[in-house]
Amino acid sequence: MSKNKQGKKHIHILDGMSLYKRDKSPFYWGYLNVGGEIYKKSLKTRDKREAEKFLFEWKSKLLLDKSLNKLNGNLEMDVLKNPVVNNTRRKALMITSSLMGAVTVAGFAVPFLSAWNPSERAKALGASVKFDLSKLEPGAMAVVEWRRTPIFVVHQTPKALENLPKLNNRVTDPVLSEGVARSTNEKFTVLKGVCTHLSCAPKYHPEIEPKAWDEQWLGGFFCPCHGSKFDLAGRVYKGVPAPTNLEVPPHTFEGDTLIIGELT
Ligand code: FES
Known part of the structure; x- marks a missing residue:
């Protein structure tokens, strides 16, 4: 922990992310640099681990808000211009869905946080969401909003289904009782796109190739x-x-319809 002239004790978390204490405040404060913009606020907790968690959640929300502001308005135009999904690229698709209604799909590859573009209607809490699976080709992933949570919908390839059992001894909890794809429909896996560590957004990497984080990468999320x-x-x-x-x-x-949420 370093102390600067203003009496703030900074704790570096990651580049552009730190916690600090003000001499007169009992709480941790958060500092974020998001794309060159500086944000600071009290995280209203004295617990460092909780403050770190709040900092990551705050950063995820800021990134999401920025992405939505940038993309808002472009999506509908794109759908009109290009109603057919291009699933030839095995990358995440930008997809939003309406509540119990028609699904809006656009087919360009973008990083995850930019890819999640919730529609206004889908922001309503509690209702289930329908998604048309017919346009999602093997290897592609869609991000659907449900209860303000990004839901990953992965169309598994035969190769992926063959590889998953090979990872049973490399994962903490193989949940073999849930089936190979952890789904009642083996072709499609449906997951909350929220890291179970501190709620960041994992990125979809379906490629079977050595990665910086894993020499024997068989596809997955990082x-x-x-x-x-x-x-x-x-x-x-x-x-x-x-x-x-x-x-x-x-x-x-x-x-061909996926329903996310409880049936009413
Ligand atoms: S939030 Fe820490 S690894 Fe994902």
């Missing part, structure tokens, strides 16, 4: 915040900060 790894079924690798598998939200399948 959380850049602190390096947690999950396989394509959302099972957490051993020896990473995230303690548990990515959560599976309640969901059901009706033909």
Whole structure:
């Protein structure tokens, strides 16, 4: 911990992220540099671990808000121009869905935080959300908003289904009882896109190739915040900060339609 002239004790967390204490405040304060913009606020907790968690959540929200501001308005235009999803690229798609209604789909690849573009209607809490699976080709992933939470929908490839059992001894909790893809429909895995460590957004890396974080990478999710790894079924690798598998939200399948949430 370093102390500067103003009597603030800074604790470096990551580049552009730190905690500090003001001499007269009992609480931790957060400092963020997001794309060159500086943010500071009291995190209203005296507990360092809790302050760190709040800092990551705050950063995720700021990144999301920035992405939404940038993308808002462009999506509908894109859908009109390009209603057919391009699933040839095995990358995340930008997808929003309406509540119990038609699904809006756009097919360009973007990093995760930019990819999640919730529609106004889908912001309503509590209702279930429908998603049309027919446009999601093998290897592609969609991000759907449900209860203000990004939900990852992965169309598993035959190769992925073959590889998942090979990872049973590399993951903390293989949950074999949930099936290979942790889903009632083996082709599609549905997961909450929230890292179980400190709630960052894991990134989708379906490629089967050596990665900086894993020489024997067989595809999955990597959380850049602190390096947690999950396989394509959302099972957490051993020896990473995230303690548990990515959560599976309640969901059901009706033909080509995925329903996320409780049926009413
Ligand atoms: S939030 Fe820490 S590894 Fe994901």
